[in-house]
């Protein structure tokens with residue numbers, strides 16, 4: 336498990352499962368930019384140990400819909416029981432991020448407070464966000480067992496964790512800045528799915544992005560901000576953690 340020392344907190348990357356993203360997900364003009372036509376991605380969750388808090392960022396697929404998410408097992412291997420998790424902070428509420436929250440109508444992390452951006456919460460729980468009826472019903476069933484704490488962009492969700500506007504992929508998609516006195520890092524959720532193409536061409540979207548104009552703008556703004564502020568970047572669908580660099584031709588790299 337990749338471990339990142341952030342000063343007064345430690346962050347761990349958990350590969351919940353493996354996945355493959357096909358070039359056909361990309362907007363047509365960018366499909367040829369992916370050598371081989373497919374990209375081996377991951378579904379990732381993150382554990383943050385900060386003081387007496389044990390915080391999860393997203394929960395992967397869990398064991399729903401034929402998936403075998405490993406997050407709970409990996410936590411247990413570290414001596415952390417599901418009831419020890421104090422908070423779950425969501426980048427957004429798509430099925431591959433909420434699936435580990437519950438099973439059989441019961442919270443899998445029974446003591447955790449669930450933190451969700453207010454726009455994202457409303458879009459899924461009260462409106463018909465642009466996903467299928469099945470997907471919406473699944474997300475609602477995962478969220479319902481929890482006490483949800485909503486917040487606005489730029490709020491400090493928990494000490495050292497600040498929410499940043501990254502909407503577009505979904506209406507309330509959120510990037511989290513982590514500042515615990517050491518290296519600064521951002522967990523960028525689904526800011527990109529096919530890293531080699533979308534770092535090179537931040538304007539490239541996938542069909543997972545509900546509002547492609549906003550998603551592309553959020554991607555570019557996030558990459559630029561992290562490059563400027565020398566912040567590490569980690570996400571939910573690419574396993575690398577690194578610093579973001581902006582190049583003269585408009586491309587970015589993660590190193």
Ligand SMILES: [Zn+2]
Pocket residue numbers: 429431432525571572
């Ligand atoms: Zn996702």
